[in-house]
Amino acid sequence: MSNRVAIIGVGLSKFGELWEQSIVDITLEAAMVAIFDSGVRGADIEAVCIGNMSAGRFTGQEHLGALAVDAGGLGGVPAYSVEAACASGGAAVRQAYMAIRSGEHDVMMVLGTEKMSDVNQTEAMNTISVASDWEWEGMFGATFPALYAFIARRHMKEYGTTEEQLSLPTVKNHANAAHNPYAQFQRPVPLKVVMGSGMLADPIRVLHSSPVTDGAAGLIMCSEEKAKEYTDTPVYIESSTQASDTLALHDRRDICTMDAVVKSSKEALEKAKVEIKDIDVFELHDSFTIGEITLTEDVGIAKKGEGGQTLSDGLTEIGGKFPVNTSGGLKARGHPIGATGVAQIVELALQLREQGGGRQVDGAERGLAVNIGGTGATSIVHILGR
Numbered sequence: 001m002s003n004r005v006a007i008i009g010v011g012l013s014k015f016g017e018l019w020e021q022s023i024v025d026i027t028l029e030a031a032m033v034a035i036f037d038s039g040v041r042g043a044d045i046e047a048v049c050i051g052n053m054s055a056g057r058f059t060g061q062e063h064l065g066a067l068a069v070d071a072g073g074l075g076g077v078p079a080y081s082v083e084a085a086c087a088s089g090g091a092a093v094r095q096a097y098m099a100i101r102s103g104e105h106d107v108m109m110v111l112g113t114e115k116m117s118d119v120n121q122t123e124a125m126n127t128i129s130v131a132s133d134w135e136w137e138g139m140f141g142a143t144f145p146a147l148y149a150f151i152a153r154r155h156m157k158e159y160g161t162t163e164e165q166l167s168l169p170t171v172k173n174h175a176n177a178a179h180n181p182y183a184q185f186q187r188p189v190p191l192k193v194v195m196g197s198g199m200l201a202d203p204i205r206v207l208h209s210s211p212v213t214d215g216a217a218g219l220i221m222c223s224e225e226k227a228k229e230y231t232d233t234p235v236y237i238e239s240s241t242q243a244s245d246t247l248a249l250h251d252r253r254d255i256c257t258m259d260a261v262v263k264s265s266k267e268a269l270e271k272a273k274v275e276i277k278d279i280d281v282f283e284l285h286d287s288f289t290i291g292e293i294t295l296t297e298d299v300g301i302a303k304k305g306e307g308g309q310t311l312s313d314g315l316t317e318i319g320g321k322f323p324v325n326t327s328g329g330l331k332a333r334g335h336p337i338g339a340t341g342v343a344q345i346v347e348l349a350l351q352l353r354e355q356g357g358g359r360q361v362d363g364a365e366r367g368l369a370v371n372i373g374g375t376g377a378t379s380i381v382h383i384l385g386r
Contacts, residue, residue, distance in 0.1 A: 005100045006227035006234035007384070009038025009220030010346040015334035016184040018214040023059050023115040026216040028071050030339075031111055034218035039230045042072065045220075046105040048079040051092030051112040052338035057127045059115050068111055085131035086287060088112065089217065089341025090371030090380035096221050097240045097382075106223045112342030113216035124212050128337070131374045133248035145209060145288070147249055147375050149201035152290040155256045156203065158305065161293065163203055165308030167194040169289040170207050170331055172317055177328025179358030184213055184334030208289040213334035217342035219349075235349045238366070238383045239271035247377045258376030261298040265370060268381040269300075276300040279383070280364040281351045282322060283344035285372045286329040295370055296324065299381075318361060326351060326359045341371035341380065348384045 011033025013026040021029075027050075035042065048068055056062040065079030084091040089112030096108045116124055129138040132147060155161045171191050177183035189207065197207040227234040243264040249255050269275060276299065284299070286292035293307035301322045302310040310316060316324035327333045327347035330340055348367035350356050356364075366385045372378060 004224040005097050005237045007349050008230050009034040010349050011218040012182045013216045015215035017117045027113040030216035030218035034220050038220035044107050045109050048109045049092045049096045051082045051088035053088050084378045085373035087371045087373035087378040087380050088338040094240045106226045110219040112339035114336035114338040115214045116212045136248045145200040145204045148288040149204045161308040168311040169292040170194045173325045173329040174332045177332035180328050183328045185332045210287045210330040210335035213336040215336035215339050217339045235352045238385045239268045241267040242380045260379035264379040264381040265299040272383040279368045281361045281367045282324045283369040323361045344369040
């Protein structure tokens with residue numbers, strides 16, 4: 001049984017609308033980059049875990065675990081496919097973490113992938129909507145922009161959050177993504193452009209929302225003992241936790257608080273024996289900007305209701321006290337659903353290895369990622385350390 005689990009290799013495909021590449025192409029690209037980065041051989045990999053939400057509906061292809069092993073020439077090793085809506089990637093990382101901790105496997109490849117642009121916008125929206133409570137929300141036309149609009153409007157009423165504050169995560173995250181060569185949108189966006197973008201579901205605008213994205217991310221994870229054979233500078237997963245909440249918003253105790261995030265982040269901090277002030281860099285699930293605002297509150301960066309002011313004060317910018325979404329987040333790096341949770345871990349590993357380039361957080365030694373499914377029905381939290 002391994003005491004700690006190490007990340008020794010990371011890889012990404014380009015994120016964007018990758019018309020000329022298949023889901024196999026982008027997944028294999030991320031896998032190969034992670035393998036080369038780690039120094040392992042294909043024969044060293046004992047198992048593969050892949051996170052994906054809905055390849056069957058987006059591309060017509062299921063059975064992705066076996067497909068990845070086949071395409072990668074990995075010699076018939078076991079492959080596990082994991083689905084947890086937008087938290088599928090984080091769930092794949094957690095499954096590998098538990099398998100290595102248990103001693104079942106020593107070296108594993110973790111992949112997250114989604115190819116979303118092969119269908120039209122209506123089909124994409126319908127596919128994404130099945131991550132909500134279909135019987136009570138999706139069936140009645142409550143899309144995710146509408147559901148997050150409920151959260152945003154309530155937060156504005158209860159705590160005075162402004163439309164400008166709702167737009168600040170977009171401005172910050174696009175500025176960060178300008179330094180990320182893998183990001184879908186590598187350019188800054190002025191505040192007035194964000195606030196003037198088209199309305200999706202009041203008060204959620206187009207530029208408050210993550211895009212439709214193709215992309216894949218990969219990790220090579222192994223036991224602490226094995227890590228010493230490949231690198232002198234591993235990044236360790238200090239804790240991995242998961243919690244659930246109701247699928248439907250109307251069943252929540254408080255729609256402005258994701259209780260699953262509160263629970264899983266608290267447990268992650270306790271297991272890692274750290275406090276929120278000890279975290280140097282964060283990747284928080286910002287499929288909609290109100291999500292980043294509420295998550296800063298739910299993990300303890302800000303008090304409840306003060307997430308918007310935390311953004312106004314610049315505390316979550318690179319150089320601020322709590323840098324959030326240095327990668328550009330889901331909003332600007334892109335949100336290929338099954339890949340997002342793995343991509344968050346890739347970004348934290350790069351930050352802790354001081355390979356963040358123009359978006360590097362000086363002296364980063366510990367990072368925290370929150371990957372949620374739906375409107376927070378699933379929350380998976382990882383804390384990484386040097």
